[in-house]
Amino acid sequence: MKGYLTFIKFTFKYKYYAVMNIVCNVLSSIFGLFSIALVIPLLDVLFSTAQNNTTKHVRTNFDFNHIVAWGKENVWYYKEFYGAETVLLFICGFVVIMIALKNVFRYLALFYMVPLRNFIVSDYRIAAYNRILVLPLSYFSKEKKGDLLSRMTSDLHQIEVAIMSSLEAFTKEPITIIISLVMLIWVNPILTLIVFSALPVSALFAALIGRLLKKQSARSQSKLGDIVALIEETLMGVRVIKAFNAQDFLLKRFLVQNKLFTDLNIKANRTSDGSSPISETISIAVFATILWIGGKMVLSNEYGMTASVFIGYLTVFSQLMSPAKAFSSAYNSMNKGLASIDRVNEIIDSQEVITEKPNAHSILKFQETIEFKNVSFKYDEEHVIKHLNLTIKKGQTVALVGPSGSGKSTLTDLIPRFYDPTEGQILIDGVDIRDYKILELRGLMGIVTQESILFNDTIANNISFAKQNISKTQIEEAAKIANAHSFIIENENGYETNIGDRGNKLSGGQKQRLSIARAVNTNPDILILDEATSALDTASERLVQEALNNIMLNRTTIIVAHRLSTIINADLIVVLEKGRIVQQGTHNDLIQQNGTYKQLIQMQQIPE
Numbered sequence: 146m147k148g149y150l151t152f153i154k155f156t157f158k159y160k161y162y163a164v165m166n167i168v169c170n171v172l173s174s175i176f177g178l179f180s181i182a183l184v185i186p187l188l189d190v191l192f193s194t195a196q197n198n199t200t201k202h203v204r205t206n207f208d209f210n211h212i213v214a215w216g217k218e219n220v221w222y223y224k225e226f227y228g229a230e231t232v233l234l235f236i237c238g239f240v241v242i243m244i245a246l247k248n249v250f251r252y253l254a255l256f257y258m259v260p261l262r263n264f265i266v267s268d269y270r271i272a273a274y275n276r277i278l279v280l281p282l283s284y285f286s287k288e289k290k291g292d293l294l295s296r297m298t299s300d301l302h303q304i305e306v307a308i309m310s311s312l313e314a315f316t317k318e319p320i321t322i323i324i325s326l327v328m329l330i331w332v333n334p335i336l337t338l339i340v341f342s343a344l345p346v347s348a349l350f351a352a353l354i355g356r357l358l359k360k361q362s363a364r365s366q367s368k369l370g371d372i373v374a375l376i377e378e379t380l381m382g383v384r385v386i387k388a389f390n391a392q393d394f395l396l397k398r399f400l401v402q403n404k405l406f407t408d409l410n411i412k413a414n415r416t417s418d419g420s421s422p423i424s425e426t427i428s429i430a431v432f433a434t435i436l437w438i439g440g441k442m443v444l445s446n447e448y449g450m451t452a453s454v455f456i457g458y459l460t461v462f463s464q465l466m467s468p469a470k471a472f473s474s475a476y477n478s479m480n481k482g483l484a485s486i487d488r489v490n491e492i493i494d495s496q497e498v499i500t501e502k503p504n505a506h507s508i509l510k511f512q513e514t515i516e517f518k519n520v521s522f523k524y525d526e527e528h529v530i531k532h533l534n535l536t537i538k539k540g541q542t543v544a545l546v547g548p549s550g551s552g553k554s555t556l557t558d559l560i561p562r563f564y565d566p567t568e569g570q571i572l573i574d575g576v577d578i579r580d581y582k583i584l585e586l587r588g589l590m591g592i593v594t595q596e597s598i599l600f601n602d603t604i605a606n607n608i609s610f611a612k613q614n615i616s617k618t619q620i621e622e623a624a625k626i627a628n629a630h631s632f633i634i635e636n637e638n639g640y641e642t643n644i645g646d647r648g649n650k651l652s653g654g655q656k657q658r659l660s661i662a663r664a665v666n667t668n669p670d671i672l673i674l675d676e677a678t679s680a681l682d683t684a685s686e687r688l689v690q691e692a693l694n695n696i697m698l699n700r701t702t703i704i705v706a707h708r709l710s711t712i713i714n715a716d717l718i719v720v721l722e723k724g725r726i727v728q729q730g731t732h733n734d735l736i737q738q739n740g741t742y743k744q745l746i747q748m749q750q751i752p753e
Contacts, residue, residue, distance in 0.1 A: 162261040169254035174321040176247040266305045281498045291374020300485035307482030314475030318468035325465040361413040363484035368406040505582045511670035520569035531724040542702045544712035547721035553705045561587045591669030595676040597656035599648030605640040608662045627662035628692040672702040
């Protein structure tokens, strides 16, 4: 039900197109049905050899029999004075005009449906992508990237194919069915009431099939997400897979997942395909009932049912069967698509845990201190940081060191509000960072991580990332500070060189220097370096460290360090262990203490 409500919400935005589509479909159905229903009795008179007077009466009743009688009188009249061939030509012209009008409005209905379909799918895509951009990091640590990719691609495609293609049937076919039913009741209400007492059975059958299809489709799309996740992991780890000869192992995993997905698809398709023959059988049974009951009325001359009227009734009913069948198929298709809508809605409706207060303060400059007051943080139930207190002054270089899993990177993630502490406060210039505008808070910071995240674009666009109106001179200046200018100009296209997917055309050191240039380009007040040199060889580390030293000048810098040789000259070294601060001070202060820091120095064989 929630999927339907979301769908209606997206549709309501484009109500003009929906209303115009409905109006055009109504007119199309009226012109199509009335031309067929009224022509048959007229042809019955036209080809009759019996005689009739040419007197025309004024009629005030507008039930079907009176209108047919009025039409017959006019056919007799014009047949007598103009001849049967002229009247036949007129009737043929009338049919052609009605059918032409029917198709004109049919095209107009589709004309208005096309933007409605595409705009709705576009809005779903934008809403899902926008939500991905604002969701916290904790969301992505729980979800598989491949499954998210599946929802953004396969599920959105399923919405477009299964739902948007059914949307036309959901607007057109019910209109045709309603108009047909009205006309059948108008022609003979008793026969219509008897025949359509069987409708609840058909409706119950369609509802059961629809519910089953939705469940099967949900399982199928979920399994497709697992397959995409496996493919994504394979593409990311292809070097490791080849190095460990793991091709057969991964192929077996893929075959298992693929078989499960195929089996689910087969079940869903068989269920969908089975609904059509059953619904058609029900329709034929209803048609046979009409033929038997209506035939008896004609033979017994009951309820004013003549042979020509009965033929018209059957013709209208035959026009009803096709849209009823199409509506049933559309309903089944819609239920398959609703499973995809639910999966996409899980992204759209995900809670944005990191929120901005309505009256958030502006912050454009870092003035004094960053202060951690009794800060604790946990993933799920496991505490990573416990009751931590720390003050970082403006202009200081503060290094965070400690064993793996001690909470160093998590601590730096709390400052730009990638996560919020579960207890305590983080204050910048005496104000809780949760009271600041998020974008302005993050605008104070430049971040360089261990893994260089670059984009499939030019070098210039990666350096100026997300910044508007950046001059070429500013980009080059940032590259020079990051020791990147020399290798950039060696490329044939210089700063306009495309670096490939995730920067795979560059070496590790080159990628890291571009990341530093990107951070420099923001001119941050606070610089966060999360093990920025730990994955580099000695030569690359020296160049990157020189670049880091350049950008650390006159800035508040927080360094997560693995190689302790890079932070010996830090103003403050904070030693973390199991989420707590166990030591802090300068290098010389900590060496004098026989604690964790000295043990780490000795393990890395760094001269004291």
